[in-house]
């Protein structure tokens with residue numbers, strides 16, 4: 001046992017329920033994902049602004065009451081993860097869309113919590129490669145938990161081969177283009193990705209499939225290119241980011257897709273259900289305008305997400 005294990009409790013932490021956030025959704029969608037079937041739970045429906053009173057971006061794929069995949073880990077979403085009743089030991093994989101703070105800031109919080117669980121199997125982590133301004137996903141994880149220079153090097157046993165006492169994080173960089181590429185499969189669950197355009201930020205959109213159901217998450221993107229339409233083709237559920245209103249210009253538009261583009265992508269991909277998330281101060285309160293723009297292109301089900309909303313995938 002390493003010195004770092006000295007303070008590890010022998011049993012699982014008791015997690016005291018904090019109560020679910022009040023139901024803000026205008027729809028009849030409940031807060032609990034239940035114990036049956038496949039569902040996506042929105043653990044963070046906001047963007048980077050704290051005054052939006054929402055956790056930043058994170059989604060969880062449920063199967064029969066178990067958390068199977070996490071997509072992103074924005075600030076505040078670790079608390080939502082705990083509130084939802086999930087544990088890190090249940091996860092098959094973590095997928096990052098990109099490494100902006102509002103999509104990754106709670107990652108070390110999750111990892112630290114997992115250290116108190118009895119997880120044995122490795123935890124694969126996939127995300128974009130780096131560039132001049134962003135670390136790759138591997139660098140990002142090593143920047144936290146690497147034994148030499150990691151900010152939280154006291155937890156390096158979670159990452160470094162040969163250090164005993166913990167399961168291992170397994171970070172990977174995904175060099176995807178505009179054609180969907182299969183990234184992860186464990187037999188039951190598969191994940192594939194395309195590169196999406198989010199200004200100069202290396203970014204991915206993800207498609208998760210299990211038991212014939214498909215869930216696509218746009219991540220942050222301005223909607224340029226064909227990759228996202230290809231990835232979202234016939235998706236049972238498409239989660240798109242509503243970060244800017246119609247008419248956005250300049251840097252906002254270079255980073256994000258306005259509602260009309262969301263509607264075009266949803267229609268061109270023939271998605272069966274559309275959920276809008278990553279709601280920011282500049283789009284909150286403009287839901288009727290947003291919906292009207294989307295409705296010019298897409299006529300299927302549409303819901304504005306709030307934290308902890310659960311969307312069954314049927």
Ligand SMILES: [Zn+2]
Nearest residue numbers: 047100102220
């Ligand atoms: Zn974002």
